[in-house]
Structures are given as C-alpha cells and as structure tokens.
Amino acid sequence: MTAPTRPDPFGVELRDVTLSFGKDEKHPALDGLSLTVRPGTITGLLGRNGAGKTTALSLIAAMRRPDAGTVLVDGEDPFENAWTMAGTQLVRESGDTITSTKVKDSLGYYAELREHWDADLAARLVDLFEIDLRKTPESLSRGKRSALGAVIGLASRAPLTIFDEVYLGMDAPSRYAFYDALVEDYTEHPRTVVLSSHLIDEVERIFEDVVIVDRGRVLLAESVESVRGRGVSITGSAAVVEQFVDGHRVLARQRLGGTAQVTLFGALDDAQRAEATAAGLELGAVPLQDLFVHLTRGEQP
Amino acid sequence: MFDGPEPIYLQIARQIRAEILSGDLSEEEQVMSTTQYATTFRINPATAAKAFATLVDEGVLYKRRGVGMFVATGAREKLFAEHRDRYFAEVLRPALDQADLLGITPAEIVDHVLARDVAGSVRSAGPAATHPPTGETS
Numbered sequence: 450m451t452a453p454t455r456p457d458p459f460g461v462e463l464r465d466v467t468l469s470f471g472k473d474e475k476h477p478a479l480d481g482l483s484l485t486v487r488p489g490t491i492t493g494l495l496g497r498n499g500a501g502k503t504t505a506l507s508l509i510a511a512m513r514r515p516d517a518g519t520v521l522v523d524g525e526d527p528f529e530n531a532w533t534m535a536g537t538q539l540v541r542e543s544g545d546t547i548t549s550t551k552v553k554d555s556l557g558y559y560a561e562l563r564e565h566w567d568a569d570l571a572a573r574l575v576d577l578f579e580i581d582l583r584k585t586p587e588s589l590s591r592g593k594r595s596a597l598g599a600v601i602g603l604a605s606r607a608p609l610t611i612f613d614e615v616y617l618g619m620d621a622p623s624r625y626a627f628y629d630a631l632v633e634d635y636t637e638h639p640r641t642v643v644l645s646s647h648l649i650d651e652v653e654r655i656f657e658d659v660v661i662v663d664r665g666r667v668l669l670a671e672s673v674e675s676v677r678g679r680g681v682s683i684t685g686s687a688a689v690v691e692q693f694v695d696g697h698r699v700l701a702r703q704r705l706g707g708t709a710q711v712t713l714f715g716a717l718d719d720a721q722r723a724e725a726t727a728a729g730l731e732l733g734a735v736p737l738q739d740l741f742v743h744l745t746r747g748e749q750p
Numbered sequence: 751m752f753d754g755p756e757p758i759y760l761q762i763a764r765q766i767r768a769e770i771l772s773g774d775l776s777e778e779e780q781v782m783s784t785t786q787y788a789t790t791f792r793i794n795p796a797t798a799a800k801a802f803a804t805l806v807d808e809g810v811l812y813k814r815r816g817v818g819m820f821v822a823t824g825a826r827e828k829l830f831a832e833h834r835d836r837y838f839a840e841v842l843r844p845a846l847d848q849a850d851l852l853g854i855t856p857a858e859i860v861d862h863v864l865a866r867d868v869a870g871s872v873r874s875a876g877p878a879a880t881h882p883p884t885g886e887t888s
Contacts, residue, residue: 491794628792636785636795654758654793674757674797727847734756 456565458641459523459536459609461486461509466518468504478504480665486643491635491655494645496662497745502645506613510539538607540598542617546586552597553582563605571604577626591618599627603634612644628655649738663745680735681717684710689728700743758793762801770821771829781811781819
C-alpha cells in the first residue's frame with residue numbers, strides 16, 4: 450500500500466504548571482495544573498469560564514510560558530520550538546485568521562505553513578459552511594468566522610490540533626456539521642485533537658479522554674467511558690435510597706414526596722447493583738454534563 | 751441511540767449481538783465499519799473499535815484483513831446458548847427476588863407460567879429454525 454506519509458501524533462504533558470496574570474498572584478490562572486493528552490486521542494477539556502482552559506491551551510501552543518512547572522509537547526518544551534510549533538495548530542474562537550485580507554489569503558497562509566494541509570478538504574468544508582472566500586474574516590459573521598477556524602483546524606491535519614471553544618457563534622446545524630467533519634477526518638487521519646467546550650452533551654461521545662479543569666487545577670482526567678461510569682443516579686422510596694447511599698459520596702439530592710433521587714460519585718460494582726435492584730431501586734446514568742455541573746459547582750469566588 | 755447507563759462500547763456490542771440473535775445480521779455478513787459507526791453515530795472511532803474487539807474476543811465477529819468485520823459462523827448458536835444460560839441468573843432471578851419481596855409464592859408463579867403456556871404463547875424456535883446462514887462467503 451502506498452499511504453502518504455502520516456505524521457506521528459503529538460502527546461502533551463503539563464506538570465505542576467503555575468501561571469499568574471500580573472498582580473493577581475493570590476488567584477493564579479493555573480495553580481499546579483497537571484494533565485496528559487495521549488497521542489492520537491480526541492481529548493475534551495472541560496471547565497467553567499475562567500477555570501484556566503484557554504490559559505492551559507495557550508501554553509501548549511507556545512504562546513506563553515508558565516511561571517513554574519513543565520510543559521511538554523511531543524516530549525519537548527514547545528516554547529520557541531520550531532518542531533512542535535510547526536506541528537501544533539491552535540484554533541481559538543476568533544478563528545485565528547488574518548482579519549484584514551480575504552479569507553482566501555488566510556487559507557493560503559495556512560496551506561504554506563502546514564506541511565500536511567489538505568486543500569481539497571479545505572475547499573469542501575468552505576462549501577459546507579458556506580464561507581465566502583472573497584470576504585475578509587472581520588466582515589464575516591461570528592458564526593462564519595468560527596466555521597473558518599474549524600476549516601483551518603481540520604485541513605491543517607496537524608499532529609496536534611487544538612480547538613478552543615471554536616463552536617462559539619456557530620448555529621446548531623453548523624456545529625453538528627463540524628462534529629461530523631471532525632469525526633470523519635479524524636477516523637481517516639488519526640491525530641491528536643484537544644477540544645474545549647461548554648456544550649458537553651453535544652461532544653462527549655466524540656471524546657476518548659476527558660479532562661475537567663476547575664480553578665486552575667485538574668479535577669478529573671480519565672477516559673470518557675470511565676467518567677461516564679463514575680456517576681450513578683438512584684431513584685426510589687426515600688428511606689430505601691438513603692439507606693443504600695449511606696457511605697457513598699453524594700453529589701446531588703432531589704426529593705419529591707416519598708421518592709428520592711440521589712446522584713452518587715463512584716461506580717457501583719455488580720453486587721451493589723444487584724442489591725439496589727433487589728431493593729426496588731432504579732439505577733440510571735448520569736450524563737457527563739450533569740456530572741460536570743455537580744463536580745465544579747463548589748464554592749466559586 | 752446508545753443513551754443507556756453503560757459504556758457506549760458495551761451498548762454497541764449488545765446491539766450487534768441482538769441483531770445477530772434476531773437474524774437481522776446473518777452469519778458471514780459484513781458489519782458496519784469503525785468509520786461508519788463513528789460517523790453515523792457521531793462517536794469516537796476508538797469506542798466503536800473497542801466494541802468490535804470485545805465481539806472478536808467473544809468469537810462473535812472476526813476480521814478479514816483489509817475488508818472489515820464479519821459475523822462468525824456459529825455466532826448465532828453461541829449467542830443463543832449464552833443468553834439461555836444467563837436468562838436464569840440475569841432475568842429470572844431478579845424477578846423471583848421481587849416476587850419474594852411481594853409475597854408471591856412459587857405455586858402462584860408456576861400457575862401463572864403454566865396458564866401462559868396453555869394460552870398458547872409463542873416459544874422461540876431456536877437458532878436453527880429461522881434465518882439459516884446465507885453462506886455468501888468469498
């Protein structure tokens with residue numbers, strides 16, 4: 450078989466990374482953050498506004514350096530590193546384009562910059578998202594500008610592609626078109642993708658791994674399958690439910706008359722499941738979105 | 751699709767097993783590819799691949815290099831046997847536990863089962879009776 454040369458996907462590692470912006474050293478943007486992105490995975494980076502997602506991603510993309518700690522991309526410090534920078538494509542909400550010249554020029558710029566750029570894919574996606582090549586990015590609507598960012602991120606086929614809330618401003622059909630394009634192209638051209646998002650319901654199945662960031666630290670970093678298994682909701686008669694959940698970590702409690710629904714953190718084993726079912730309790734899944742909300746609700750400043 | 755509490759790969763595996771049991775997927779028939787699964791259901795291809803790997807380990811599917819995944823000959827028979835074995839532990843046992851809880855006696859249950867049979871309920875004819883393997887091997 451004569452497959453075209455395919456770059457090895459980059460892995461990412463952040464170890465005990467700290468970063469403060471200017472005066473505010475009491476509330477560092479990153480406060481001893483450690484995370485690993487396995488090469489070749491689609492990893493979801495989830496966190497509330499101000500949790501440190503964008504800051505962490507900007508370190509990976511070598512746009513700044515941490516105050517302390519280690520940042521490694523493909524095993525190397527990415528700062529002013531020609532190898533990792535050439536292989537890392539960061540797309541932010543703005544679309545990361547040259548705003549003052551035509552869209553066509555932005556695409557041409559990335560075609561030059563990115564070794565594995567796929568012009569056919571770019572053209573197909575520009576059609577799909579109905580982006581006018583003759584316009585300048587700044588004259589595009591917010592949604593079209595985000596879509597242009599998505600095009601650049603996908604067509605770059607970079608060993609490490611980072612989409613930082615790229616969906617903002619995109620309407621639902623455009624977002625789903627983006628997810629479909631991402632899954633399809635990733636399946637055919639495996640590489641490392643990091644995607645930060647608030648719209649967890651929409652993207653959780655695309656992820657292989659999930660990292661939840663909260664207040665500059667990592668709260669949870671696991672495969673999405675095990676995160677899904679982390680939460681369980683238990684519904685039934687209040688007294689039975691309360692007796693069953695005693696000793697477990699309870700994330701949320703709801704009561705309606707004699708019926709209670711309790712959300713637990715921590716998987717149940719088969720024996721516990723059987724016990725719950727025998728006691729007439731109903732077990733349910735906890736969507737990643739709900740788990741995220743419960744875990745990050747904490748005492749916000 | 752795939753909204754249950756279990757990991758998605760287990761749900762995919764279960765769905766494929768169910769399709770084989772029902773005859774919707776015949777033996778030696780090709781299964782959707784990882785890519786088709788990923789793009790059709792908008793899921794990570796690794797999730798689909800994990801489901802296939804599980805089924806290959808079970809001997810339900812096998813891989814033809816460069817072609818794709820196929821339902822193994824004998825898969826339906828095998829799944830029937832396994833599901834029959836598990837029926838008592840996984841389906842009947844919880845139902846009987848619940849009967850205990852409700853004070854329903856074994857005699858009542860037996861009466862109910864016998865009455866149901868007399869009423870002429872349909873019994874599964876087993877794997878051999880329907881959907882014989884199509885044998886469209888290459």
